[in-house]
Amino acid sequence: MLGMRSTSCAWLMAAGFLTLVPSSVVLAGDFNGSGLGPIPDNNPSGIVVSFAVSGVTAPITKVSLKLGVTHTWVGDLNATLTSPGGTAHLVVFARTGATRTVGTGAADSSNLSGVYEFTDDADGDWYAVAASLPTGSAIPPGRYRTTTAGVPTTPAPAIAGTNHGGCSTFLGRAFNGLAPADANGVWTLAISDNFNGDTGSVTSAVLHVSSDELFANGFDSPVRGSCAHTLYDYTGTGRTSFALTRAVGGNIQWLVQDNDGTTTGGLSTFTLGTAATDFIVDGDFDGDGITDAAVWTPGAPGVAKFSIRRSSRPSQPYAIVFGQDGDDPAQCGDYDGDGITDAAVFRDVNLGTNPAHTLIHPSSGAPDRNYVTGEDGNFAVGGLDYTGDGIADIAIQSTFNVHDGHFQIFSGVDGDMVLEFLHGLDSDFIIPGNMVGNTNYDITTRRTVGSDRQYTTRDMGTQVVQPMVLWGTVGDVSTAGDFDGDGLDDYAVWRASATPGMSQFLIRRSSDLGTLTYPMGQNMDFPPAGARVH
Numbered sequence: 001m002l003g004m005r006s007t008s009c010a011w012l013m014a015a016g017f018l019t020l021v022p023s024s025v026v027l028a029g030d031f032n033g034s035g036l037g038p039i040p041d042n043n044p045s046g047i048v049v050s051f052a053v054s055g056v057t058a059p060i061t062k063v064s065l066k067l068g069v070t071h072t073w074v075g076d077l078n079a080t081l082t083s084p085g086g087t088a089h090l091v092v093f094a095r096t097g098a099t100r101t102v103g104t105g106a107a108d109s110s111n112l113s114g115v116y117e118f119t120d121d122a123d124g125d126w127y128a129v130a131a132s133l134p135t136g137s138a139i140p141p142g143r144y145r146t147t148t149a150g151v152p153t154t155p156a157p158a159i160a161g162t163n164h165g166g167c168s169t170f171l172g173r174a175f176n177g178l179a180p181a182d183a184n185g186v187w188t189l190a191i192s193d194n195f196n197g198d199t200g201s202v203t204s205a206v207l208h209v210s211s212d213e214l215f216a217n218g219f220d221s222p223v224r225g226s227c228a229h230t231l232y233d234y235t236g237t238g239r240t241s242f243a244l245t246r247a248v249g250g251n252i253q254w255l256v257q258d259n260d261g262t263t264t265g266g267l268s269t270f271t272l273g274t275a276a277t278d279f280i281v282d283g284d285f286d287g288d289g290i291t292d293a294a295v296w297t298p299g300a301p302g303v304a305k306f307s308i309r310r311s312s313r314p315s316q317p318y319a320i321v322f323g324q325d326g327d328d329p330a331q332c333g334d335y336d337g338d339g340i341t342d343a344a345v346f347r348d349v350n351l352g353t354n355p356a357h358t359l360i361h362p363s364s365g366a367p368d369r370n371y372v373t374g375e376d377g378n379f380a381v382g383g384l385d386y387t388g389d390g391i392a393d394i395a396i397q398s399t400f401n402v403h404d405g406h407f408q409i410f411s412g413v414d415g416d417m418v419l420e421f422l423h424g425l426d427s428d429f430i431i432p433g434n435m436v437g438n439t440n441y442d443i444t445t446r447r448t449v450g451s452d453r454q455y456t457t458r459d460m461g462t463q464v465v466q467p468m469v470l471w472g473t474v475g476d477v478s479t480a481g482d483f484d485g486d487g488l489d490d491y492a493v494w495r496a497s498a499t500p501g502m503s504q505f506l507i508r509r510s511s512d513l514g515t516l517t518y519p520m521g522q523n524m525d526f527p528p529a530g531a532r533v534h
Contacts (some may be wrong), residue, residue, distance in 0.1 A: 071200025075107020
């Protein structure tokens with residue numbers, strides 16, 4: 001099912017949560033950490049605090065962490081919590097303050113002094129508080145949300161409105177639902193100091209793990225994220241990964257190359273999906289700021305499902321039963337603004353007669369939504385924020401005056417049409433991405449003239465059409481994403497070759513308009529970053 005015009009490729013599995021627990025309250029309690037002491041300066045191995053958890057007798061529904069720490073320059077520190085055996089993990093905070101809007105990987109100079117509690121029901125914004133303090137002041141002790149890691153410290157131009165680091169995340173999405181066998185045992189909190197000159201110590205650490213029927217559905221109260229998700233970033237670097245999928249023995253094999261912007265990172269391979277039937281899907285279904293590998297399997301109502309390999313819990317995939325045969329599943333996005341991707345499909349009803357619909361399955365457990373969006377035979381590119389309000393919207397492409405491209409933008413908030421315009425031809429492909437640099441995703445269309453690929457982008461913030469860009473040739477697979485890490489998506493393709501070693505990504509860097517090439521793959525592979533292309 002690779003590379004289809006009407007549906008693209010899609011394959012997924014969603015951020016998983018637990019089953020109901022027994023009616024009686026099962027409380028595991030608080031566990032003191034061992035291995036406290038100085039944090040080694042400029043040492044990526046850092047200090048590892050251990051928590052011996054026992055007494056969990058039902059799937060856990062809450063995890064929180066109290067951390068006593070003193071240290072100068074919080075931006076030096078990375079902290080990650082991991083469950084026994086490495087089943088689940090989540091960054092607590094890392095590279096605090098290193099966002100694109102503050103410049104070239106700069107990190108926050110605030111100090112730590114006191115006890116900090118990290119919990120999903122806190123109101124404290126770790127990044128915002130740190131950024132508000134005078135240089136060298138201490139972040140006030142208190143209750144905070146966990147956050148995504150700041151951008152790596154490799155140079156990246158500051159571009160207004162594009163923040164990768166500092167998004168609020170969810171301990172519950174990473175750890176809730178762990179069975180007793182996975183929850184009892186040694187949990188670890190790894191804290192490393194990654195720059196020279198500032199020092200400190202871990203003075204106390206308490207991990208709270210519990211099971212309580214009050215939270216038995218496993219969902220947290222939605223909290224709006226503070227920054228945008230980088231498309232197809234499977235490793236959390238803030239850059240789109242070099243990734244391919246391949247049919248192997250009837251299954252879909254994923255090859256993900258870390259894109260750290262400097263040297264080549266590690267290559268990971270895993271299997272998810274069935275090659276003959278499944279579709280690739282994009283999204284962050286556990287809310288940790290990292291794209292999850294995911295597929296959608298068609299079938300009858302009640303059978304069709306999304307399957308997600310969560311980045312926070314890769315060994316325990318999760319399924320969301322949603323959709324039916326004929327749906328286009330490449331519409332997933334954050335339609336409720338909680339920082340977590342919602343499953344969604346576009347559905348034609350009756351050919352040429354009834355309107356088409358976008359159906360959304362909210363991650364919060366709220367009732368499904370059903371929006372009338374266009375007519376049968378249209379192409380939909382949903383799940384991206386075209387209006388700049390932090391909520392995913394739906395873009396519909398249809399025919400106007402025989403061959404003109406007619407676009408309608410439907411709000412993800414209520415399904416109302418908020419914008420309508422002509423752009424390109426109805427036969428043009430739609431390439432998702434934010435190419436211009438404001439908070440809105442743009443409408444970019446691609447057509448082939450001779451052997452050349454021509455791209456035309458409409459800035460959805462200003463409605464100004466940008467100059468045409470030539471990139472790629474016939475046979476290339478257009479991809480979406482920010483490969484150079486400057487906060488803008490790049491015009492990019494993956495070019496297959498029958499000659500071993502000659503297949504490659506070709507990227508027009510938005511940062512300097514130069515060319516980035518990365519050899520990867522073989523003939524008949526498919527890049528997940530092409531999944532939203534319609």
